[in-house]
Every structure is written in C-alpha cells, then in structure tokens.
Amino acid sequence: MPAEIKLSDLPVGASAVVRGYPKVGSAFLRLREMGLLPGTTVTLVRAAPMGDPLEIKVRGYHLTLRKSEADHVVVEANPSP
Amino acid sequence: MSADAKPTLYPRTPVYAIIGNPNCGKSTLFNALTGLKQKVGNYPGVTVEKKQGTTYSQHGQPLAVIDLPGTYSLAARSPDEAVTRDVLLGRRADTPTPDRIICLVDATNLERNLYLVHQVLDLGRPVILVLNMMDLAAAAGVNIRVARLEKELGIPVIPCEAVNGKGILQLKLAMSRPDLPLSRHAWDVPPAIAAAVAELQASLAANDGKPPLSARAEALLLLTDQDSVRVAGSTPLSARTAEILQAWQKRWEAEGMDWAGALVNSRYEAIGRLAAEVVQPGVMAGPTVSDRIDAVVTHPIWGWLVLVAVMTLLFVSIFTLAEYPMDWIGVQVAALAGWVRGVMPPGDLRDLITDGAIEGVGTIITFLPQILILFFFIGLLENTGYMARAAFIMDRLMSRVGLNGKSFIPLLSSYACAIPGIMATRTIEDPKDRLTTILVAPLMSCSARLPVYLLMIAALVPGDRVPLATKVGLMLLMYALGTGGAFGFAWLFKRTLLKGAPPLMIMELPPYRLPGLKDVAMHMVERAGLFLKRAGTIILGISIVLWFLSTFPRAPAGATSIQQVEYSIAGRAGHAIEPLIKPIGFDWRIGIGLISSFAAREVFVSSTAVVFSVENFDANHEHADIAPLRVALRNARWPDGRPLFTPLVCLSLMIYYVFAMQCMSTIAVVRRETNTWRWPIFQTAYMTGAAWILSFIVYQGGTALGF
Numbered sequence: 001m002p003a004e005i006k007l008s009d010l011p012v013g014a015s016a017v018v019r020g021y022p023k024v025g026s027a028f029l030r031l032r033e034m035g036l037l038p039g040t041t042v043t044l045v046r047a048a049p050m051g052d053p054l055e056i057k058v059r060g061y062h063l064t065l066r067k068s069e070a071d072h073v074v075v076e077a078n079p080s081p
Numbered sequence: 082m083s084a085d086a087k088p089t090l091y092p093r094t095p096v097y098a099i100i101g102n103p104n105c106g107k108s109t110l111f112n113a114l115t116g117l118k119q120k121v122g123n124y125p126g127v128t129v130e131k132k133q134g135t136t137y138s139q140h141g142q143p144l145a146v147i148d149l150p151g152t153y154s155l156a157a158r159s160p161d162e163a164v165t166r167d168v169l170l171g172r173r174a175d176t177p178t179p180d181r182i183i184c185l186v187d188a189t190n191l192e193r194n195l196y197l198v199h200q201v202l203d204l205g206r207p208v209i210l211v212l213n214m215m216d217l218a219a220a221a222g223v224n225i226r227v228a229r230l231e232k233e234l235g236i237p238v239i240p241c242e243a244v245n246g247k248g249i250l251q252l253k254l255a256m257s258r259p260d261l262p263l264s265r266h267a268w269d270v271p272p273a274i275a276a277a278v279a280e281l282q283a284s285l286a287a288n289d290g291k292p293p294l295s296a297r298a299e300a301l302l303l304l305t306d307q308d309s310v311r312v313a314g315s316t317p318l319s320a321r322t323a324e325i326l327q328a329w330q331k332r333w334e335a336e337g338m339d340w341a342g343a344l345v346n347s348r349y350e351a352i353g354r355l356a357a358e359v360v361q362p363g364v365m366a367g368p369t370v371s372d373r374i375d376a377v378v379t380h381p382i383w384g385w386l387v388l389v390a391v392m393t394l395l396f397v398s399i400f401t402l403a404e405y406p407m408d409w410i411g412v413q414v415a416a417l418a419g420w421v422r423g424v425m426p427p428g429d430l431r432d433l434i435t436d437g438a439i440e441g442v443g444t445i446i447t448f449l450p451q452i453l454i455l456f457f458f459i460g461l462l463e464n465t466g467y468m469a470r471a472a473f474i475m476d477r478l479m480s481r482v483g484l485n486g487k488s489f490i491p492l493l494s495s496y497a498c499a500i501p502g503i504m505a506t507r508t509i510e511d512p513k514d515r516l517t518t519i520l521v522a523p524l525m526s527c528s529a530r531l532p533v534y535l536l537m538i539a540a541l542v543p544g545d546r547v548p549l550a551t552k553v554g555l556m557l558l559m560y561a562l563g564t565g566g567a568f569g570f571a572w573l574f575k576r577t578l579l580k581g582a583p584p585l586m587i588m589e590l591p592p593y594r595l596p597g598l599k600d601v602a603m604h605m606v607e608r609a610g611l612f613l614k615r616a617g618t619i620i621l622g623i624s625i626v627l628w629f630l631s632t633f634p635r636a637p638a639g640a641t642s643i644q645q646v647e648y649s650i651a652g653r654a655g656h657a658i659e660p661l662i663k664p665i666g667f668d669w670r671i672g673i674g675l676i677s678s679f680a681a682r683e684v685f686v687s688s689t690a691v692v693f694s695v696e697n698f699d700a701n702h703e704h705a706d707i708a709p710l711r712v713a714l715r716n717a718r719w720p721d722g723r724p725l726f727t728p729l730v731c732l733s734l735m736i737y738y739v740f741a742m743q744c745m746s747t748i749a750v751v752r753r754e755t756n757t758w759r760w761p762i763f764q765t766a767y768m769t770g771a772a773w774i775l776s777f778i779v780y781q782g783g784t785a786l787g788f
Contacts, residue, residue: 023339026158027585029305032345033154034587035193049381050477053486053586060362061190062590064473066480068583 003077008054008070010044010077017041020074027069035059042075096145097256098179100165100201102194103151104466104591105187106213109243109600111148114252121607125175128507128754129164138257147179153193155200156305159510169204170299181207181261183252188218188225188240189592191360195352199268203301205294207261208236211252215240217592222363230359235265244597268351271343274304277329281322288319304329305341371466371592378470388474391467392493395458399451399497400528406450414443433628441624442617444681445746448498451528453609455494455501460604462490464596468508469588476586482568483575485509485584488518492567495525496560499747500612503754513579517571519754520764523747524567526560526739532683533738534559540714541731555735563739566771612750619749620680627680630654631673646692651676665737665776666730668719675743682743686710693717729783733776740772 010016018040022028036042036058043057053066099114101107111119115134122131132148149168150161157163164173171178184201186194191212201208212218212225231238237255241248255261270278281300285291291299303318303326318326333340368376377383418435425431462468468490476486487509495502502522509515526534538552575581629650636648646652655672662672670692678685693713717725742748742765751761 021342023342027587029156029341029345030154030158030585030587032342033156033196033305034589035196035349037346037349046375046379048379048473048477049384050474052477052480053473055379055473055590059190059192061193062592064469064476064586064588064590066476066586069585069587 004074005077006071007042007044007056007073007075008067010042010075012044012046014077015041015043016075016077018073019076022072027065028072031065031069031073034063036063036073094143094145095180096147096177097181097183098147098149098168099183099185100149100169100197101151101185101213102153102187102197102589104589105151105185105194106243107148107151107185108604109597110183110185110211110213110241110249111146112600112603113243113246113249115146119607121611124164124173126756127160127164128756129161130507131176136253136256139254140257142257144256145177146183147176152197154197154305155302160512161507161510166302169201170295170302179206181209181256183209183211183256185211185213185243188212188215189221189223191223191225192352192356195356196348199266199348199352200298200302202234202236202264202266203298205263205292205298208264209252209255209261210234210236210238211248212238212240213243215248216242221369224361224363226359226361230355233266233355233358235262237261266355269347270301271347273338274340274343277304277325277340280325280329284319284322284325288321301344305344369592374593375470375590378467379473384470384474388471391462391471395455396496398458399454403450403454407447410443410447410449414439414446418443429632432632433625436632437625437628438621441627441680442621444624444684445617445620446613448529448681449609449613451497452501452612453605455497456605456608457601459490459494459501459505460601460608461596463508464594464601466591466593469590472586472588473590480583480586482572483583484514484517484571485511485586487588488514488571491518492522492525495522495527498527498529499523499525499744500750501608503747503750504608504612506754511581511584513575513581514584516755516760517574517579519751520574520760520767521567521571523742523744523764523768524563524570524740526563527682527744529682529744530559530738532686533678534735536686536689536710536714537731537735539711540726541728559735559739562736566740570767570771619752620746623745624680627651627677631677643692646673664781665773666727666733666780667737668725670717670725671734675737675741678743679745681746682738685738685743689714727788729780729788732783733780736779737772737776740768740775742768 004019005016007016007018018036018038021032021038036056040058045055045057045062047054048064051067053064054070055062055064056070057063099107099111111132111134114136118136119132119134122133123129124131129150134146134148136144136146138144147168149165152162152165154162155166155169157166167173168176169179169182182201182204184198186198198208198210210230212227215225218225225240227238227240237258239248239251239255241252243249278297278300281303282293282296285296285299286293289296303322330340378387418439421435421439422431425434459468462471471489472486474486475489479486479488488506491502491505491509493502494505499522502525503519506515506518506522509518534556538555541555631646631649631651633649636645640648647655651673652669654676655669658672658676659667659669662668662675667675671689673692674685674689677688690710690713693710714726715724719725748761748765751764752758755761
C-alpha cells in the first residue's frame with residue numbers, strides 16, 4: 001500500500017521517495033539544490049539527541065534539516081514498484 | 082568595471098578561481114597549489130575572507146589563484162556565497178573576473194557536487210574539473226570513468242588526492258595549457274522558461290553590458306536567486322532587466338508555476354543522465370566508518386558525553402598549555418620595556434614607548450597563545466567534521482533563543498576569549514544570526530575576567546575563614562550570569578532588533594576525515610595574523626591614548642605615583658564619573674580602574690595596585706601574590722571612614738565586569754567584522770548599560786536589605 005506521509009513522520013532507519021514539495025521559501029529551494037527532489041530516495045538516519053533537527057541520507061551523503069522543514073516534505077514510504 | 086581594471090591589476094597574469102562545495106578540500110588544494118605564497122584579506126565592504134595566491138605554470142609563468150568561499154550553488158544565500166557568485170560573474174569591481182575556473186568536486190559524492198559544476202559550465206569560461214578524494218571514492222567502491230566524463234563535458238578532468246599532493250602536477254599542466262576548451266555540455270532549459278531566459282539574456286547583453294555567454298548564465302541565475310543577497314561592491318541590475326524579470330515572475334506566480342524548482346529539476350535530470358554514464362556506485366557493504374562513529378557521537382547519551390569531553394579537553398589545553406608561553410611572553414615584554422628604559426634617556430617619549438605602546442600591545446600579545454590554541458582546535462574540529470556534529474547536537478538548545486547550532490562553537494570559544502569566538506562566527510550564513518552571535522559573545526566570561534573575579538573573591542571572602550566551596554560557587558555564579566545574559570540578550574535581539582525568519586539548519590554532515598595538520602596549522606597562523614593585524618593597530622592607538630590620559634597633566638615634582646594618577650586626566654575622569662558610579666558602590670579610585678581596564682579587563686588588577694598604592698606589586702607575574710593587594714583593598718575607606726570594599730561592593734564590581742564591555746580589542750574586532758562603528762558602539766552601550774543596571778540593583782537592593 002503506498003502511503004504518503006510527512007518526512008518528519010518517517011521512522012528512523014526507513015527509506016522513502018520524495019513526492020510533494022513546497023514551491024516557495026529559500027529553505028526549500030536550497031533543499032532542492034542539495035538534491036532533495038521529487039522522486040529522490042531519502043533515508044531518515046536519526047534525530048539529534050534532543051529530537052530536532054533530523055539527519056537524512058540523500059544521494060549518498062548526510063544532510064540535516066529541522067522538523068519544521070521536514071513537516072512540509074511529503075514522502076511515500078512504500079513506493080509501488 | 083572589472084574588465085577595465087584587469088589589465089592594470091594583473092598584467093598578463095591569467096587569473097584562476099577555485100570553486101567547490103564546502104568540505105570538498107578546497108583549502109587543501111589551494112594550499113597545495115600556492116604553498117606559502119598566499120595573501121589573506123577581506124573583500125572591501127563585506128566581511129568575507131579573500132584568499133589569493135600565486136602558482137607557476139610549467140614554463141615558470143606566474144598564475145594568480147583566487148580561492149572563492151565554498152558554496153553548494155550560485156544562487157547565494159549568505160554574504161560568502163554572494164561573493165563567490167559575484168566574482169565569477171564579474172560583478173565585483175575590486176576583483177578581476179577570473180579567466181579560468183577550477184571546479185573542485187568530492188569524488189565520493191559526485192552527483193550533488195556536479196550541481197555547482199553545472200551552473201559554472203553555463204558561464205561560458207574555460208573550466209578544469211578536479212575530482213578530489215579519488216582514494217576515498219575507490220575505498221568506497223565508487224568507480225568513476227574519468228575519460229568518459231572528460232569526453233561528455235569536453236573539458237579537462239583531473240583525478241586528484243589533494244591531501245597527499247597526488248594530481249597537483251597534472252592540474253598544473255592543465256593550467257599551463259594556453260588553450261583550454263569550452264565545455265560542450267548542453268542541457269535543455271524547460272520550454273516554459275526558455276522564452277524568459279532568452280529575453281533576460283538579450284536584455285542583460287544590451288542593457289547591462291554582459292558578454293552573451295555569461296548573460297545566459299546570469300539570466301538562469303536571476304530566476305533561481307529568489308532573495309538574492311545584495312552585497313556592497315556588486316553592481317545592481319539595470320532597470321530594464323529588473324522590469325523583465327519582475328514581469329515574468331508575476332506571470333508565473335499567476336499561473337502557479339514553480340519556475341525555480343523546474344530549473345533545479347532539469348539540471349539534476351541532466352546530471353543524473355551524466356552520472357549514470359560515468360559513475361559506478363559502490364556496493365553498500367554495511368555501515369561506513371563515519372556511520373559507526375556517528376552512532377556514538379550523535380547518540381542521545383554518549384553524544385553529550387563526547388561533547389562535554391571534547392569541550393573539557395579544549396579548555397584544559399587552553400588554560401594549561403597556554404600558561405607557559407603566556408608567562409614567557411610576559412617576561413619578554415617586560416624585558417623589552419626594560420631594555421628601552423636602559424638605552425633611552427628618561428623622559429616622556431621613553432615612558433610613552435614603555436608604558437604606553439609596549440605595555441598596551443604586550444597585554445594583548447600575552448593572550449596570543451590562548452588565541453592560537455583556540456584557533457588550532459577550531460580548525461581541527463572543522464577539518465575532522467566534528468564541528469558539524471556539535472552544531473547538530475546543540476541546534477535544539479540554540480533554537481530556544483532563536484539561533485541555530487552554528488552559533489554554539491563561537492559562543493563556547495568566547496569563554497576563552499571573545500575575539501576568536503567573534504571571528505569564528507563567519508561560518509554562520511544568516512547575517513542576522515551572525516550579528517546576534519557577535520553581539521552576545523563578549524558576555525561569555527573570558528579568561529581576562531578571571532584575575533578580576535579572583536581579586537574580588539579574595540577581597541570579599543578571606544581565605545582562611547570561608548570554605549573553598551563558597552569561592553568556587555561565587556566563581557560559577559559569575560560564569561552562569563554571563564552565560565544566562567548572553568542567551569537572554571540573544572533571545573531579546575532576535576525578537577526585536579534583528580527579527581528575521583527562523584534560522585535554517587540545512588547543513589551537510591561530512592564524513593569524518595583525518596585532519597591535515599598542515600592545513601590546520603596554516604589556518605591557525607592565518608587567523609592569528611588577521612587578529613594581530615586587525616586588533617593591533619587600534620590597540621596600539623588606544624594604549625597610547627590611555628597612557629596620555631594617565632600621565633598628563635604632570636603632577637608637581639615630588640609627587641608619588643598615586644598622586645600623579647589622581648592629578649592626571651584619568652584621575653580627574655575617575656573623579657568626574659564618581660557621581661555615576663557611586664550608586665553602584667564605586668568611588669573614583671575604582672573609576673580609574675574601570676577606565677584603565679578598558680585596555681583589557683585584567684589591567685584592573687595592576688591599576689588597582691597603583692591606585693591603592695601597594696608597594697612592590699608585580700602585576701606582570703602570572704602568580705603575583707594578591708595578598709598585599711587584598712589587605713590594601715580591605716583597608717580602603719570612603720572619606721567618611723566607611724570601608725570601601727564591602728562584600729556587597731565586591732559583588733557589585735564582579736557583576737559589573739561580567740556584563741560591561743571592557744575590552745578595546747573586542748571592540749576593534751567587532752568593528753572589523755561588522756564593517757561599521759554602529760554595532761560596536763551599540764554593543765558597548767547595551768553591555769555597559771546592563772552592567773550598571775544589574776550592579777545598581779544588587780548594590781542598592783543589598784544595602785536596603787542591610788548587607
């Protein structure tokens with residue numbers, strides 16, 4: 001079952017494919033430029049010791065972002081093949 | 082403008098710019114190319130470091146190399162990134178437009194690194210692509226077909242390991258080529274945007290005097306540069322071009338089109354196709370070394386322990402290792418002053434040199450060992466990749482006051498000395514966050530406050546009657562007050578004066594790497610040099626002024642040193658400010674201490690010794706016995722016979738020193754880092770104001786309560 005959830009709701013260690021994305025905001029433009037695009041696979045590596053920010057793996061490298069940004073990124077946890 | 086300036090600035094010398102993502106080894110490559118032939122300065126008008134150097138072609142021709150600040154994209158988000166963009170586009174009149182561009186990429190992470198390369202190729206200038214960290218890529222099982230990449234892009238591609246110098250020779254050979262090809266790489270701008278790009282390109286060429294090829298690159302950039310950071314020294318757009326840009330943006334907004342996103346997507350599509358042909362990704366064989374280290378270092382429990390351990394190590398080394406060279410420098414400064422006294426005839430000029438210039442500059446140089454060690458550690462933390470983890474762990478806490486994790490290291494460094502702390506704020510991208518951090522950093526109790534605290538605690542509580550715990554408790558209270566003050570004011574500034582969008586925490590966590598000690602050492606020396614250059618001139622000036630203030634006018638012959646001080650402008654100023662400081666419990670003699678310790682806080686101890694006429698007090702000695710000074714302070718009286726240094730006054734004075742901006746070096750550095758006198762003046766006013774108010778509350782409150 002494909003399920004669309006927020007990137008911030010992804011369990012630690014799980015991978016998903018980015019689906020939805022806000023159009024405006026310099027944060028989201030930069031995230032895009034860092035290679036987090038619709039169709040890209042991301043893995044939620046861990047949350048920081050105090051729960052925020054999050055560490056994700058995208059295109060083979062590690063990136064941090066705050067939950068407030070990850071809340072706006074929609075991912076599909078179990079993409080249909 | 083820059084095209085006209087070029088021939089005179091660099092006659093016949095080709096200019097290369099090195100550009101790349103952060104953490105891809107740019108400084109290492111720059112150091113390997115230029116060695117010690119580097120010049121570090123500032124881009125005029127902004128506080129962005131300008132690094133230039135010279136290397137030589139295989140025929141011995143000098144080649145100028147500019148090391149541009151690292152960035153992930155030419156769509157700038159910080160002043161650093163704006164400088165990189167503007168230099169490449171020839172927008173800065175103070176820097177020649179680079180003739181050729183060296184793009185450095187991290188071979189272990191080719192895809193994301195190629196995004197910037199892709200933007201740079203659009204500039205229509207010769208590019209050499211350098212694939213750094215080929216050894217690490219090979220170790221990770223990543224195979225890059227270099228010849229294929231060269232063929233696809235049509236430019237020289239050089240595999241390299243900058244850390245151990247492999248590939249540098251090949252790079253120099255490529256740089257020596259008289260003819261470098263332009264890239265053949267073409268990509269398709271999304272059709273919906275192509276018309277706008279063409280129109281902007283034409284207008285940029287016609288109205289802004291841009292060469293046709295770079296006009297296209299600039300047009301593309303204008304469309305992704307949502308809130309383009311405008312910095313001093315970059316040329317604004319012509320009215321016509323700005324008009325066209327706004328018209329298209331309005332139209333797209335109405336249509337609900339995501340033009341910036343579409344451009345990024347199509348670039349990544351082109352890169353994806355390229356990468357599929359040239360990169361054989363490594364087989365994922367379980368967690369990497371970095372993953373394993375991170376499992377501990379960012380662990381909810383171990384992570385904190387590691388952070389505390391690293392910071393403890395940092396401070397223990399600052400305070401123990403720095404002690405010997407600091408003592409040594411103190412002795413040398415005193416010896417130099419003694420030598421001058423021996424060779425020069427007595428007189429005002431001699432005193433000016435010994436007591437003004439040498440004493441003042443010497444005080445600051447004494448702190449150099451601490452500053453060097455701090456810079457060394459900061460460089461080490463940066464180079465290994467731990468700095469990013471510390472920011473990651475601390476971000477949540479820092480966000481409570483509206484800052485992000487990157488402010489943590491600068492604030493922490495300020496416990497040793499605010500100057501390296503303030504200079505370390507350059508890693509903070511958001512200008513408002515950076516300014517907030519600079520404004521509150523001097524509230525962290527630095528090591529120059531320690532002697533003042535120690536003296537006051539000694540005067541406050543006689544060593545034999547009060548348990549050690551009370552003294553330690555008082556000391557900790559002062560540190561807690563400063564820290565609390567820093568966070569409180571940061572919170573206040575972020576809510577009022579420097580209100581902005583909540584800071585982002587989009588940051589790469591680079592893989593852990595063994596630090597290149599040579600690079601760390603060069604970084605340390607370079608930073609310390611900048612500090613000396615920046616602070617030195619202003620400090621020399623103010624030291625001389627302070628000397629004049631405490632020497633003139635001359636007291637009648639036969640006056641003691643205390644009478645001379647009282648007779649001087651500083652003494653009169655001490656008297657003059659007495660009405661101001663009396664409400665916080667200070668008399669004019671303490672006032673003199675406040676004025677003279679503006680040079681550096683610990684000068685308070687030596688000037689107090691003069692004012693309260695303690696004989697044979699050797700303030701230059703690290704372990705100077707403060708016992709006689711303590712006795713003198715305890716015997717000091719107001720004219721009506723009340724004791725001056727009551728416990729309440731000691732406390733009030735300590736609190737004053739926690740908050741007051743009593744450091745001309747910090748003011749000098751803040752002036753340099755913010756590029757205006759406005760902020761250091763504001764900072765001095767708010768800090769000293771807060772100091773007075775808090776001391777007033779403590780002193781008057783304490784008096785009312787009968788202490």
